[in-house]
Amino acid sequence: MALFAFYAVCMVGAALLSVMLLRRYADPFRVSLLVLLVAGYSWLTSLSVVALVPVDAFTTLLGTENHIHAITILWKISYWSTQALTWAIIPIIQGYVLSGSFTVSGRLKSAARRLWRFWIIVGVLAIAGILFAAAWGKLHIDTLPQLIVLLSNTYGLVAVVALLGYGLVEVPRVMWRRSFPESRLTWHLHRVGRAAVRLEDASKELERCLAVVIITSQQVPRSDPELRKIADSLVSYADTHSPVPLAALAASKVDVEALEENDLDYATNAAGLARLRGRVKLAIAEFVGSRGDYLSFVNKAMELESICKSRQLGVYLPPDGQSTWVAMAEWQYKCTVRPYVQRFSALFLAGLSITIVWCEATIGSGRHPDLSPFSLAIHKHAILDSPWSAQLLIALPLAYCCTAMYFSLFKLGSLGAYHMVPRATWSWSLLLNGSLLARFAAPLAFNYLHVIRMTGGQRGSRHMVFVELMAMEDVPLLGAGFNTWFPLIMVAYVAILTFDVCGACAARICNSSLVKFLLPARLRLNGERPEEESIGKGQRCIAAEHDAVRSGGELGEGTELFGMLKHVAGRAAGAGRQQRRYTGGPGGTSSAAGVSGSYRREIELGEGGGSGGSSLKSDGVASGAGGSNVRQPLFGGSHIRSDYPASGSNGGADAADELFAGVGGRSPTPKRNGRNPWD
Template sequence: MNMFSVSVSPISVGSNVFFALALFAISALVLLLLRRFLTLRATPAYLIVPIFLALALPASVVLLVPIDLASSSHDGTGPKAIWLPDRVVLVCWRIAYWLIFMLTWAILPLLGEYVDSGYREPKARIIYSLRMNARYQLIVLTCAVVGLVYVSISNGFHFSSLKGLVMALAYVWGLVLAIYLMGHGLVSIPRNLIRNANVSGRLRRVQAHAPKVHDRLMDAVNELESLNGQVAQLQQRKTGTARDFQEWIEDLSEGSGSADVRVPILEAPESSSTIPSVITERYLADLTRRLQRSRHMKARFVDEWDRLVQLAADLQAIINSAASKKLDFGPAPRRSSCFPRTKMLTPYMRYQVYSNVIPSVRMAFGAFFSVASVCIVWSELIKSVAPQLSIVSLTILPNYKEPKPLGFGKQLITSAWLLYMCSAALVGVNDVKVWGNRALVRRNTYGESACWYASLVARLTVPIAYNFLTFLPKDFRRETTFYEFLGRLINLTPLGHGFDFIFPIFILLPICATLFNLYGRIKKIFGFGLAEEDDIHDVENNPSGYGMGGWREGRDLIERELNGFGSLAVSSRGTRSTWAADRDDESDSRGSSRLRVPAAEGSRSPRTTQRPITAPTVIDGEEEEEENFFQSFAHRVRNTFETTNTPQWFQGEPFRLPRWMSGDNNTTTEEGGVTRLFGGRAVPGRLHL
């Protein structure tokens, strides 16, 4: 007995040390992630701690699954692996699962509404949070009652059935959401890598996306100014009910800060809402809530626009460096630069890295992740029919009939598969646009958005982990502690027994929707989109870039921004951007003619002004190479007619047809009644033959 304890103890101690160090590394990475999206000093502790746990615990699941697989098959004679005693693994699963359950279904939803309430007193915030979550909890309770009746009829009513019902309902909802988001991400990750390998194509997509971001930013700025105007009107009231909330109103006015440099360039928004004669606590709470959301909305789109402009400038610098074979991003990069400035590289080496090495690496990773996505989809489809052909299972357990204990290498492969599946689901969270106005902003994420994203991350991880176990042989996974803890209760009824095997086949729905742009078709039919794929297909469907919202308009907006003449004046600190200078140098060296249309001063308000004319403002060698002779001639003829003014003698009263041709006493040529001779209606420009 003593010899056995001496021989096993060093292995167990090493595994314990590794497990502790891994948890410490996960905690450090989560803190760095929180520091990127939140201001740790300004965020209260009651918000930081739950969000930290909601991110750290799911990350530990990725570590706990391979340890559980090795611990359940460890016999002391197999290959070396990281293993823990069964009791320790069970305690870890209980702590992780029930903490995640409480965070996702109770704590984080209540905290999100508590932060977003707008009230000043904690009691009023709690009441508002409970009232807003009452409908959600009522729906959950109704589903639980229906499920309890079903479980009681199938298996009898006792405590294990009740616990299994709670865990099964949480698993089903999480699996439905995880399969949809993971299916989208399995296509999006490799496709984005392959597409971004082409620098010019990536620049076109960035330019096509620029008008939408610019419009949203203008909306956010105007909305915030309108709300600040209401606060200013409240501040002017010194009598009546406003006097009772004077301190609250002063806090709102102080939170607005100094005037933004973007505001005077825009047209003053007309405030459609009027201040009520009786100021109540509910009205001020609603105004505070709208003001907080508007401020964070503005910060979100300012950050997104800043990064988009800098990315376009960097991509254009890479394209321009093809002639000189030297790449320089500029002496003073802004904080939103998407490419790191490495001083160790010479301009020539930097050009080789960003023009040849990085695109090749992107293509290689894109091909690798494409194969990984195909393997996961194949394993999902085949596991209920021929589980011995599951590729994911074969990479972990090559001998399907007699699975051997897992070694450290197989544990790394298991963690890699599980991490990729979770990453695909998180990419789907970022791409799919059905979450309202929630977003992650660097160092300025709204508290309610942070709670919601943390809750979603925690809710997806456990279902994905258990779905991953279904790839493995039945006898092997049933020996794991995770299956004894969760799987046994999920398979308590016949309905739950086949759900985790049959339902993942529906992963083909989001995959086909992403591959064949069903999101764009839905947007055209119903008027709303579901994913950020519209800009890509806009570039493919409209390669010339003409029209409202085309990439040429986005290019003009970015160029004016970099030159300091845009509506946001991002580069107003300098006299001229490196992008514009590079384009001038490039055109001068090639001797190509440049036809410039002066950029209009000021900006367009998305609701009060129209977009500027999106004719090609710069005609250089790059655009001439894209068009053949006939297309170039047609564009020039079109521009000639569109820019020609109507003569004075032709600006009088429009020509009218005789009464016998029009069929109406006051009908112009646009409404000619002669179409009735062909059996058609008086529709402009249409003949029915």
């Protein structure tokens, strides 16, 4: 019972961690229950290797045959679940989520069309592997599943060596850098500047998409009830899921000439509306993620700013004004004690990383002599027959390896397709993260067994159940020898990462602009090198956010971007800060509601008047704007906010009713009831 008690405790911990990650990262309003379940299960099966490896290894060291059947079943469930999730289930759901079709069958067909290239490539590689094994005379019907496992595991091992090596270097390095608040403040200002640029682009795209939805919906005739129903469904989707509900924009006027030609290239048929719905999905997801990133970075930069001021003045009072002893003790810990704790942790993690790299480099020696400190400690404790201590000793280094590898995945995905944003990550990114974690769980576990020298026969010449499942010994070229010599590459790889050899060489032989073009900052080996332009933009953003908060606004309103202001200005165009537009960051050029040039062609939606429908027409240059490089809003009025009350006093209510006629009503906040669970 003690043997599986450790497994049960680890699985409960893994389940709780999966739930905590979902609560932290998943968008609570835009991620369906099905996606949450699939992503959570993929994370759980990935983390289950930390619980299964110690149980399997300990029973093998004891030489007992009592629990082999149970362990075999658990390994098969875990391994084949990760394979099914990676190659079939998650890709299909991802394609379904991306599809803009209005029917379940249409979304499934769209998902299949997106995946056919992927499955063809996988099939070609599988056929090539089968032909290779047949040429060597190793292909048999009973060994075909083992060959499939091998082909999958070989690719996984190559990726694991790269990701694990990067994480073993970067985890201690990042921990060490965090111990210097002043330099971290500079880095976070850089991140704020980059996030502001991305948020501005996302805001523009969201504004364009909502404008196109309104215009396209107006063009669909009510004489065609089927098409009108589809158009109303599109409007309802955009209104429910968008941070800026369409009802808040219904009384505005859309500046058609400000749109690009391809923005209006959507046919008024089912296929065209489906394409538009897919674009709206992506625009909403990008805006919500960019907004979450920006607010997170601004919060962190403001906290570091306060910490640096407290350290400089020697006065450790919380910036929020709390005077309780708990708040004061916590703030003093952040300012004085935490940097030393982080430095000690960085040194400890660096030693652990060096030990793991040494164990990887000496895999070829096996146990004669045994040069792995982890192997020596584990085999010694197994002799003492102490289940809990031995399994804990096996699990802890594996847990650190998982942390290092998953850290690499998350960091290299920063600002990428599978970037995770607290409470703002949409379904596709959650599923992709789950797929990647599930994909590399088994190869990482198999590599770790080489680190602790558990791949050979132990007492009674019995192999571990997981080693037999991998069955790497019976395949030519890519058999057991591949897992012995290939990890040696990690030694050179880690040295290159540690001393930034590639960065130094690239800086010598290439000019800096070429290096930036060929190698994005997030993929550079020393990626935490702030750029002056981003730092300056970040400083302006922080100053604007401080000003917005002091003026009674909320964090994020300093950008004055579409979708960021949370209140409606009932003033004439050009009056008040709500009318200004963000053009390249706080402190940059802003405009009121006018632009230079002739009157612009506009389409008025509805007949309601009121301040919400104020026109943007102007013959002159707006005061305060240079008259150049000023991006004008597509909508009249000041409907640039994140929330919209269920009922308002603006005169555009009739226009809103007209726009949403036949849609079935709207809700100011997204609701799960009545939604397709696959959305």
